[in-house]
Amino acid sequence: MRNFVRPLLLIALLSILSFPAFAITWLPEDFNCPLDGQKNTFLVVGSYGSYIYSYPSKYQWLFFPRTDSPTYYTCKKCYLTTYMWDFDKLPKDKFDEIRRALNGVSVSKNFKEYTELPVTERLEIMEKVYSVLGKDDDWWETFYRTKGYHYGKEGKPTAAAEARKRSLQMIEAELERKHSDSPRKLSLYISASMKHFLGRDNDAIADLETALKTPYSEKGATEEDIKNAEAGLNERITDYIERIRSKDQKPRLFDASGTRGDH
Numbered sequence: 058m059r060n061f062v063r064p065l066l067l068i069a070l071l072s073i074l075s076f077p078a079f080a081i082t083w084l085p086e087d088f089n090c091p092l093d094g095q096k097n098t099f100l101v102v103g104s105y106g107s108y109i110y111s112y113p114s115k116y117q118w119l120f121f122p123r124t125d126s127p128t129y130y131t132c133k134k135c136y137l138t139t140y141m142w143d144f145d146k147l148p149k150d151k152f153d154e155i156r157r158a159l160n161g162v163s164v165s166k167n168f169k170e171y172t173e174l175p176v177t178e179r180l181e182i183m184e185k186v187y188s189v190l191g192k193d194d195d196w197w198e199t200f201y202r203t204k205g206y207h208y209g210k211e212g213k214p215t216a217a218a219e220a221r222k223r224s225l226q227m228i229e230a231e232l233e234r235k236h237s238d239s240p241r242k243l244s245l246y247i248s249a250s251m252k253h254f255l256g257r258d259n260d261a262i263a264d265l266e267t268a269l270k271t272p273y274s275e276k277g278a279t280e281e282d283i284k285n286a287e288a289g290l291n292e293r294i295t296d297y298i299e300r301i302r303s304k305d306q307k308p309r310l311f312d313a314s315g316t317r318g319d320h
């Protein structure tokens with residue numbers, strides 16, 4: 058599950074190795090809501106393959122399952138909404154605060170399956186829930202980038218841009234920090250991606266060119282891991298620069314086309 062939460066080095070490694078391809082499948086599973094005991098049937102990941110790392114969502118450094126609707130669980134009774142990996146792991150001592158955060162939350166329609174609710178509607182509830190869980194800037198940066206992705210996919214460019222600006226602010230603050238655990242080369246890729254999706258192509262290319270010249274580093278990684286990550290990321294960066302410079306392959310042109318990117 059770690060690679061779902063923080064796909065850094067592993068992704069870059071996977072991009073240049075070949076793995077057997079399994080289709081993305083989801084299986085129903087029952088969950089009791091931690092706040093009110095309501096039984097909900099949610100979907101859990103049955104299988105997926107490494108091809109998810111080459112889907113166009115890579116141009117926002119986002120990957121399955123964050124890109125997929127079933128990942129966002131919503132209780133049908135109290136509307137508690139979390140990432141699927143957090144739903145039954147919320148800290149008990151935060152339940153009261155979460156209940157208060159959910160006060161007044163409503164949903165746009167009566168739903169039988171939670172996936173009937175737009176992902177962005179679920180993300181807006183999630184934002185309230187996680188605001189009391191003490192998440193760090195790195196967590197929120199990914200959250201806003203994810204929000205931008207889903208608003209983009211739903212064809213809502215204004216809300217998408219708003220979320221992406223917040224992500225960019227946070228990644229820029231991260232890049233200004235002298236001491237950081239995040240690989241700088243990857244942070245530059247992410248800041249470039251947000252700039253590109255915000256229409257700032259020259260700034261995006263400048264970041265990507267800096268990224269190309271920035272050696273990959275990650276705490277605790279072996280020399281070989283670093284070599285592979287370096288090569289994997291350089292390949293992605295070079296491709297990104299070419300696409301931004303192209304007329305009709307700019308990644309943001311396909312904002313609303315979803316993760317499969319049949320373009």
Ligand SMILES: [Zn+2]
Binds near residue numbers: 134136
């Ligand atoms: Zn509930």
